[in-house]
Structures are given as C-alpha cells and as structure tokens.
Amino acid sequence: MIFVGGSVVDPSETRSSPSQAGDLLMALWEHPVLVSSSHSFKAIPERKFSVSEQAGSEGSSQSKCVYVFQREYATVDPELVDLVGTDEATTCVGIVIRNRKSGMISVAHMDSPTVVDGGLTQMLSLVHNHGFDAELDVHLIGGFDDSSPKQASHKTRSKRQEKWDGYSLPLCIKIIDALWRSRENFHIQTLCVLGHNTRRDSEGNGYPIFNGFLAETSTGRILPASFDRTTRCPEEIVRRIRVSVSYEDPSWDGRLLETYDTRTDQFKIAPCTWTMRQLHIAMTLQHLSDSEILQTCSTSPSAEAPDFLDNIRRCWDYLIHRPDWRETFPMKQPRVFKRTAGGWARCTQGSSINHPARVDYLVN
Template sequence: MVVVLNGVLADECPTTVRGLLAAHPGYRDAAAQLLAAAPRAVPPPGLLYVLQRELAAVVPHDKNVTIIGSDDATSCIIVVVKHSGSGAVALAHLDGSGTADAAAAMVARVQQLAAGYPEGRLELQLVGGFTDPHRYSDELFANIMLSFHRLPEEIDLTLACCCELNTALGGGSPAPLVTGLGVDIRSGEVFPANFPDKGPELPLRYARTITGGPHSSQVLDTYDNGVGMLRIGPFNYDPLRGVDLWLEQSDEFILQHLSTTPAVEPPHFVHNVSNMLCF
C-alpha cells in the first residue's frame, strides 16, 4: 500500500497526477527541485544502464557500479524503488507492459538486497512521461500507482515528476521536460541525466521489445549482483516480417510508424531502430 505523505497510508490510491496534487500539493515542490537541476551526461565507467522494459537492482557497496540510470523516456516512466536503511535501489524503465510484475519484482529485489538492515523504509520515485496527445503516460502512471498500491508492503511515494508536472508547453506542442534519470547509489541522489553510451548488445535488447515473442512483454531483470555482471536473457523473439521493406523506408516513415510519440523522440531514435532491424 502506497504511503503518500507523512507516513499516512492512502485508503484510495490516486491514479492521476492532478488527483495526487489536489490531496498532497507538496509533490509539486519535489518535482520542481528535480526539474531545476541541469541534466548530467554520464560516462560509461561505473554506469549500469537500464533499457526500456528492463529493471536492475544494486547496493551501495557494489564495486562495479556507481550510477544506475535510464533515458529516452518520452511517454514511458522511470521507476525507482529504494530502501532507506541499506541504500539498496532498483530502477526500471516501464512502457505499460509487465507493470504489475515489475513492481512486485522491484520490491522483492530491494528487500532481498536489504536483508540484515532492520531499519529503513521502502521509497518510490516516479520520473518521466508527459501530457502526450494520446494520454499514454497518464494511463501508465495510473497502472504503476495501482500496481504498487496492491502490494502488501508499505512504500512511501517521495517523488512523482510525471505527466503534467513533466510537460513543457512552449512551442505549441507538449514535450517532456525530463527524459532521463540517474541515481548515485552511494548517496542516493537522483538527477536528470543522459547516457551517450547505453551498454552492450543494444540491437538485441531492442529486438525483444519491438518484434514480439513469448518474452517481449516481460520486464527483464538484467543485473546479477552475485557476480557483478549484466545478464541479457535468455529470451526468444520472433522474426519481424517484411524487415527488408522497413529498411527501405525513410527516417520519417520509421519515426512516424514505430514511435508512440514521434514529435518528441531523441535524434538517435531512428538510428537505434534501424540497427535493430538490421540485426
């Protein structure tokens, strides 16, 4: 059950940012603090990068990781679960597939990593998404909130920089203000971020989410804490029919047909999709 403010359990879970702010306006200030920070470009050393439909969990004393993060979240939402006593943290990049299972897995992983630390509470932070024309982010925010609310564990929502709180209205079309988030696993600080290097085997990892298959809707846990290694899969994906025809199309055609929010995708979106199709 989500603890929304001052340790008070929410009898009814707010499923919109507007409803959350109406009951607890302090979340606006927390979001404003994040939005006021300049985005940081995070280099590869010590980075654990989480792609769309992936999650990972880590502890502060991990010798291989200093920052965990994700970016390119336009209509997606980046979810962070922390244990305040141990510093264990899990991060996921959710797009609407596998939301409930991912919420349960994140809490379970953090609790596992926090074993032996009796003091501390679970904290939830949500960043990303905007007031897009099709309201994808609004629906995703509701599903995420309900997924955590239905869990037996108490979890304190400390940040919700999503949807209308993360929307820029200048220039005529809405756009997300923050699309990437990093977490310093030593200090617990969260900050706007972008990641020029997103880790190994990107075409393979993108293929799982776009081409379909028995594992395409799962949010995969990609980090093995025991050996300090990024593990991708195993998973199966289906061949994409007509891939040669897709590769003959213009960048604009690919953008318009393979993105839910083509007006606000980053410049490298089509490049990444093309590499996936070639793979």
C-alpha cells in the first residue's frame, strides 16, 4: 500500500484502470506533495563524498559509509553506519526504504524490472517488522527521461507515456507496481525520477540532474551526492565485474547482489565466476573506440559520467590478467572485508577477523 502526505493513494482515482501501474506512477509523479519534494531535493547542493570525509579530519570522527554499486543492495543499522549511498545511475533507479521506528535503512541500485520483486523482498527482510505493521519511508531517485527528443516533446498523459521508448520508465513502473502490491505500508517521501530528474540540451537530449545520493542514517535525510573512485569501496573492480557476469549466472536471476553483512558491518562479497566467453568479449571490446564502447555497453551513451570508459576498461583489464575466477575467489569463498580506521581490511580465509591478512585502504 502506498501513502503520500499521510493519505493512502487509491489507484481507482487515477485516469485509467487501477491495474495499470503506469497510470499509478503518473498520478504519483504529478502529486503536489511529491512535486514539491522533488523541487526541494533538487535545491540541495550535491555532496561530493571524498577520502577526507570518509577518513575524518584531524580532531573529528570518521564517517562510516556503505557504498552500493549497480544491482547491489545493503541494509544498514544506524548504530553501526552513518551514511549509505550510491551513484553512477542514469537509467537505473536508487531506492531507499527506512523503518520509521527502528531507523534501519535499506538502499538498492536497481537496473532492471526483472530484479524489482526479488530485490524488494531482499531489502525488506531486515527492515520491516515481521507483523507487517511497519511504517516505511521510501525515496526513489534516478531514472531520467531517456525517451527520444521527438517523443519527449509529446509527454503529457500517461496513456501516451506507456508508448515511449527508453529504459527508465519501465523500471519506474515496475517499482511502483511492486510497492503497491506489497502488504507493507510505504510512505513515499521523494519521487525524483523521469522528468523530475531530467535536464535537456538545446537539441532536446535528456540528461540526469542527479546520478546518486546519500542517506544519513541518524535522521533519514536524503541528499544528492557523488562519489569518487577511492570512496566506492571496498573491492571496486571485483564488484563491478560481478554486475556484468551475474547476468549470465542463473543463481542471481531476479535477485540483487549481496555484498554487505548488516549485523557485523562487514562486506562479504559473494563469489562469482567468469567464463572464457566473457574473457573473449573483454579482449574484443577493449579495442573499440570510446564512442563504440559507449554505444555497445551503455543504456545511455550520451549521459554517462566522465569516468565511465576508464571504469569499464579497468574491468576488462582485470579479466584479461586474471582469466581464472578461482584466483579471485579461491575455493569459491566470499571476499570478506572488515572496517578499519583507514578504510577496509581484507580477511583471508582461515585468518582471524581481528588480524586481517591484507589491508585495502579505500583505493582498490
């Protein structure tokens, strides 16, 4: 069930059949309370999260942050974590679910309608009360209007909207549909998606206004944010590779990637495998031009961040130099990282969790 401004949203009041999730999305997108919240969110200066903030300045405590990559999720305890966030979203949508009573927060970076139902179940597993009586605040940020300029100029009614091209709209529709069908009470606080998160150039091409956000666990406050490479930790490259290879791994069908252990405040990166076919793809694509890589590997070639190409090339380089996945995941065991004063420390299999075998200080 969905609430806005304290009132339940009745799909029968939308312009079409209650079963049409696209109309429900449009009703929410046009809701005065959510329009106002989008304007307020966009008025907040973007916070650029850096190593200095992660590590803390002299005389101040460090901010304990959990970063979520594409297709990942993390549920955090406010007693253990200060901030949780994600970025690099263009056609993807970031979703925040916070339990008003316990303060537990789950953040996901959803990239496909196929992971919404299963992903929502994963997120709720540690957030809701088992009696299904929790009051849950929800924030949706990302998924800009990636329809073509010609189609974008005719965006007025929801029936037309269902015919537009693009990746963002189907994902947003699926998320709203899943929230509505759930037994939980979801209070949507922010819906900065699609047109609310779009700027256009002189030719009508759309770009996201914001690609990421941070959630402050103590207050539940959400603000626009971006991260640099050194704060997308731990194990940046391996986690990026997991996103790509998981599409061919049936064990991850319909699920978000697990990375973070809520109870221990550790990253436990579940193993993944890559094949000779995926290695061959990496070796082939590395020779393409920048424009060819964008057209081949991105759902929004003109809207990617400046470091997109470097990030994807570093992943290919990793695969080419480590063709055997067992070198990364010996005995198919997860890679475990414990938080330290300077970042994250990796604990090898069999070592004491208090005596990590190797330390990765922020930079992977």
